[in-house]
Amino acid sequence: MEGATTYRILVVDDDYASRILLNKVLEQDGYRVTTASDGSEALELLRRETYDVVISDLIMEHVGGLELLKQIKEGGIEVAVILLTGHASIETAIEAVRLGASDYLMKPVNTEELKVRLRKTIERVELERRLKEAERQLTYQATIATANHEINQPLTVIISAIEMIRMELRRLGVDNKKIDTYLDLMTKSSQRIAAILRKLREITSPRIQELHLGMRMLELDASDAVPEGKHRNEQFILVIEDEENLRKIIRSVLESEQYNVISAETAREGIDLFRVDRNIIDLVILDVNLPDADGLMVLEEILKIDPRQKVVLTSGFDVEQAVQRGLQMGARGFLRKPFNAQELLETVRNITTMPD
Numbered sequence: 001m002e003g004a005t006t007y008r009i010l011v012v013d014d015d016y017a018s019r020i021l022l023n024k025v026l027e028q029d030g031y032r033v034t035t036a037s038d039g040s041e042a043l044e045l046l047r048r049e050t051y052d053v054v055i056s057d058l059i060m061e062h063v064g065g066l067e068l069l070k071q072i073k074e075g076g077i078e079v080a081v082i083l084l085t086g087h088a089s090i091e092t093a094i095e096a097v098r099l100g101a102s103d104y105l106m107k108p109v110n111t112e113e114l115k116v117r118l119r120k121t122i123e124r125v126e127l128e129r130r131l132k133e134a135e136r137q138l139t140y141q142a143t144i145a146t147a148n149h150e151i152n153q154p155l156t157v158i159i160s161a162i163e164m165i166r167m168e169l170r171r172l173g174v175d176n177k178k179i180d181t182y183l184d185l186m187t188k189s190s191q192r193i194a195a196i197l198r199k200l201r202e203i204t205s206p207r208i209q210e211l212h213l214g215m216r217m218l219e220l221d222a223s224d225a226v227p228e229g230k231h232r233n234e235q236f237i238l239v240i241e242d243e244e245n246l247r248k249i250i251r252s253v254l255e256s257e258q259y260n261v262i263s264a265e266t267a268r269e270g271i272d273l274f275r276v277d278r279n280i281i282d283l284v285i286l287d288v289n290l291p292d293a294d295g296l297m298v299l300e301e302i303l304k305i306d307p308r309q310k311v312v313l314t315s316g317f318d319v320e321q322a323v324q325r326g327l328q329m330g331a332r333g334f335l336r337k338p339f340n341a342q343e344l345l346e347t348v349r350n351i352t353t354m355p356d
Helices: 016-028 039-048 065-074 090-099 111-172 177-202 244-256 267-277 295-305 320-329 341-352
Strands: 008-012 032-036 053-057 080-085 103-106 208-210 216-218 236-240 260-264 281-287 311-315 333-336
Touching: 008 016, 008 039, 016 032, 016 111, 032 039, 039 053, 039 065, 053 065, 053 111, 065 080, 065 090, 080 111, 090 103, 103 111, 111 177, 111 267, 177 260, 177 267, 236 244, 236 267, 244 260, 244 341, 260 267, 267 281, 267 295, 281 295, 281 341, 295 311, 295 320, 311 320, 311 341, 320 333, 333 341
Parallel strands: 008 032, 008 053, 053 080, 080 103, 236 260, 236 281, 281 311, 311 333
Antiparallel strands: 208 216
16 A cells, blocks of 8 residues: 555454464555554553554453443544454444444454455545644634734734824923833833734644643744745735635745745734734735725825835726826835736835835
8 A cells, every 4th residue: 555654553452363464464565563462452552652543353351342442532542443353243333333443344354355444444544634634724723813813903002002102202302211111121022922923823834842741832933944945035025815815825926935924814904914013014915905995095004104115006906097096105016916926926026126
């Protein structure tokens, strides 16, 4: 079986000859095989090592196949179980299925049938893993999106309030080093929170770091690390685009050239992200037609926050007048949809290299 060497099989049988036969047959097919003489030994191995499939005899001294299966499920051990027996009955088959057995074969084992059943079991294992990973990714993304939304709102207020306090102090002619120090500390702390949120948004394959006392945390620095020999482009691009597939494609193209990408689905989210990250954003790619606001309103808001911000407009609609207005307002360019990767990258390079 192609790729079988990546799968680990635990064979459990109190009959020495049966263990040796199954070990030889499965190893010839490329599997990594470990054997155990009964259910107790198998449980010890399962607590220490990770296996993909357990193939166990049903009737054994001490801990038999059904009890082994029951303890595997109760212990939350993620492994598929195939039971073998020479004493089949409808009752034991029903009980095995009820307890969660993946398959049930009669002894003496037909080795070709076992290989087929094992392949099918592994296919189900792989499908279940992909489904769990997809569910984990969706849960993670939803959690991060919620955290970003709920934290960015008050964080934007805090950052804006700090700037307002500075302006008021200047207006009153107050020169107090201690107050300036406190405001600088607040600004740096706010920027650190914004940087952490940005890192969380950029993680596509979260990895867990084990800490002391059983605590677990996301590896913010290690996740999605840049491959060795490559250096992450120091330029950050904010993409405000409501169409999900296009947003993903733009991110993929830009990240392939080592740009750092921050993305927003709505006008409100885009403005909030820009307020928080404006000190690091080099370019904004802004869809003119957004579901919750006119793109030109977003452009106006961005340029109010930072008049020097470089913005390129995009649209697939006939919006010549809107584009001309946007260029007059201060946008640096326009990219008509549909555009290809080369057009996108050329536009980004041209605008990011323009003088401020």
